[in-house]
Amino acid sequence: MKFLIVHIGIGKAGSTAIQNYLRTQRKALAEIAIQYWGINLENIETIPNYQWQRPDGIGHFQRLPVAQAREELGIALRTGVDVIPEGGCAVWSNESIYERPEVYMHELLALTQEKSIEISCIAYARGHRSYIGSAYKQWGVKHKTYHGRIKGFGDWVISRRDFLSYGKKLCAWDDDFKDKFRLINYDFLDDVVKSFVTFLPSAKTVPPVTSNRGVNASPSSAELMLYALHNNQYDEPISPWGMQAFLRRHQQIENQHPVIHFSSMFPGDDEINKAIQLLDEDLQCVDELLLKHGQPIMEAGAGKGNVAHSEQQLTSLLLSTLLSMVRNQDNRIKELENTLESLSRANPLNVSDP
Numbered sequence: 001m002k003f004l005i006v007h008i009g010i011g012k013a014g015s016t017a018i019q020n021y022l023r024t025q026r027k028a029l030a031e032i033a034i035q036y037w038g039i040n041l042e043n044i045e046t047i048p049n050y051q052w053q054r055p056d057g058i059g060h061f062q063r064l065p066v067a068q069a070r071e072e073l074g075i076a077l078r079t080g081v082d083v084i085p086e087g088g089c090a091v092w093s094n095e096s097i098y099e100r101p102e103v104y105m106h107e108l109l110a111l112t113q114e115k116s117i118e119i120s121c122i123a124y125a126r127g128h129r130s131y132i133g134s135a136y137k138q139w140g141v142k143h144k145t146y147h148g149r150i151k152g153f154g155d156w157v158i159s160r161r162d163f164l165s166y167g168k169k170l171c172a173w174d175d176d177f178k179d180k181f182r183l184i185n186y187d188f189l190d191d192v193v194k195s196f197v198t199f200l201p202s203a204k205t206v207p208p209v210t211s212n213r214g215v216n217a218s219p220s221s222a223e224l225m226l227y228a229l230h231n232n233q234y235d236e237p238i239s240p241w242g243m244q245a246f247l248r249r250h251q252q253i254e255n256q257h258p259v260i261h262f263s264s265m266f267p268g269d270d271e272i273n274k275a276i277q278l279l280d281e282d283l284q285c286v287d288e289l290l291l292k293h294g295q296p297i298m299e300a301g302a303g304k305g306n307v308a309h310s311e312q313q314l315t316s317l318l319l320s321t322l323l324s325m326v327r328n329q330d331n332r333i334k335e336l337e338n339t340l341e342s343l344s345r346a347n348p349l350n351v352s353d354p
Contacts, residue, residue: 002084002117005199006108007093008173010166012134013124014192015095021193022093025207032202035090037080041073044080058096069103077107081115089201098123099163101172109176121177122199123170124186125286127298128279129272132157132164141265142227143240150232152264157275167285174289185295222321225262225314262314 007018022029022036026043029036037043040057050072052061061069084090097104112119126134133153139145140156151159174181182199189195193209200206230243267275276283287297 002081002086002115003089003201004081004084004111004117004119005089005091006097006119006121007091007095007196008097008104008121008123009095010098010123010126010131010170011095012131012138013095013126013186014189014196015093015124017193018196019093021197021209022091028207029091029200032205033085033088034200034202034206035080035084035088037090037092039094041076041080041092044076044083046076046079050076058094062096062100066103069100070107073103074107074110077111078115081111081117084117091200098166098169098173101169101176105173105176119177119180120199121173121181122184122196123173123182124184124189124192124195125166125170125290125295125298126186128164128276128283128286130187131166132275132279133267133272135160135164136265137224141224141231144231144234144238146237147235149235150228150265152261153267154264154271154275157278161278165279165282167282167289170289171285174292183289183293183295185290185298187298188296221266221314222317224265225318226321228262228265229318262318263310266314 007015009015019039023038026036035043039055040052040061042053042055042057044053046053051057052064052072053076061073064072080090108119108121111117136153136156140153140160141150144150146159157164170183174183184195186192191209197206197209227240227243231238283298290297
């Protein structure tokens with residue numbers, strides 16, 4: 001018998017920390033017969049490799065039609081299973097797997113019927129109150145995944161209600177994988193990686209887990225506003241690297257778009273409660289699943305204490321951050337000028353008279 005452990009999500013619930021551990025410990029895990037297949041099966045050598053088989057290939061894969069996605073995923077999975085030694089285990093971690101059960105779950109279930117392999121699926125559930133705030137910062141602002149200008153928190157939640165209702169999708173996995181599906185309450189964990197490794201075979205001999213706090217943490221308020229200012233200049237979706245590249249080039253771009261209202265990006269309790277009401281049905285679904293899996297239900301008040309910032313406070317914070325960046329840049333320019341001046345004095349150019 002062969003074994004496959006699939007971490008199916010959800011996003012913003014420790015997935016980056018889990019993947020960092022598996023990636024950095026890949027060699028050590030292989031020594032105890034545990035293969036790490038990567039995020040998008042990039043560690044499986046299919047012939048040829050598909051365009052989406054790379055760590056950042058999820059967007060390409062999700063855009064594939066269902067039939068093509070199933071075919072390519074099925075070939076990659078079967079290739080991977082064939083090289084697992086008898087009694088060995090493979091691990092696959094991708095926080096987007098749960099979102100598309102008609103593709104991922106379809107092929108994983110087909111694999112269990114064709115191959116002598118036992119597949120277990122693991123998901124981590126994060127309370128909707130903190131999840132929607134973190135998700136907005138990641139996909140609403142930092143990595144703008146939609147067309148148009150930056151949306152305020154409330155508008156973004158309404159536009160992404162189906163995406164944020166992760167419980168309904170997890171129910172499908174629970175129904176089909178039954179006792180081979182495990183749901184863990186992320187909010188009650190001290191360390192998500194330490195939780196995850198307990199599901200690996202030979203858990204007592206896996207490489208030790210170091211601190212994972214702050215891995216892919218949400219940006220600070222000032223950083224979030226900088227992303228918003230930059231990404232608001234573009235109608236198309238834009239990745240986080242867009243702003244970083246822009247800052248490196250120090251290009252001056254004329255501001256052709258109205259300034260956004262920053263206060264709409266930092267909701268207080270009232271606005272978050274309205275968003276929670278939109279997802280009430282999904283929250284109940286998650287609680288029922290958690291109870292079924294012997295986990296504590298979500299705390300209704302968890303994450304309270306959000307304070308709505310005034311436009312003046314946020315503008316002041318942004319200006320302070322920009323001033324600090326300008327001062328640091330000015331110091332670097334002065335250092336370069338001093339270095340060039342020193343080099344010029346040490347090696348004066350010998351220019352002959354004509």
